[in-house]
Amino acid sequence: MDKDFEMLIKEAKKLAVKKELTKYATIGQVGSALLTKDGNVYTGVSMEAKCNLGNCGEHAAIAEMLKNNETEIDKIVAYSAKGQIYAPCGRCRELIRMVNDKNLNTIVMVAENKVCTLKDLLPEMYISKKDSVENGDKR
Secondary structure, rough: OOHHHHHHHHHHHHHHOOEEEEEEEEEEEEEEEEOOOOEEEEEEEEEEEOOOOEHHHHHOOOOHHOOOOOOEEEEEEEOOOOOOOEOHHHHHHHHHHHOOOHHHHHHEEEEEEEEEEHHHHHHOOOHHHHHHOOOOOOO
């Protein structure tokens, strides 16, 4: 396994410990770690609430990265409190893509010893009507 991913999994595992905050909310079902093109590591933890509010670990890691004025992700992983690597959900995939166009080349760990690019996970990418009109699409 790639040394970067070994390190990212180790960091994500530290956060993937489910903890009850209140009877309504928990954190730690998923921990995430990402490596930027500048070589920095950012981590995040998921949060869930009984009223369907919450966020994914990847969102939290990306927010941390954005706070530090970086947007280009080289590699990302999400690790569950159940001891498994999770592929990012559709919402996370879109966020990774939206913060920097170069992130289509982000290497995403989707299972133990299995990686692919974000581009491979987004076969039908979101295109706004304005973007398609500007590019000559007559749909």
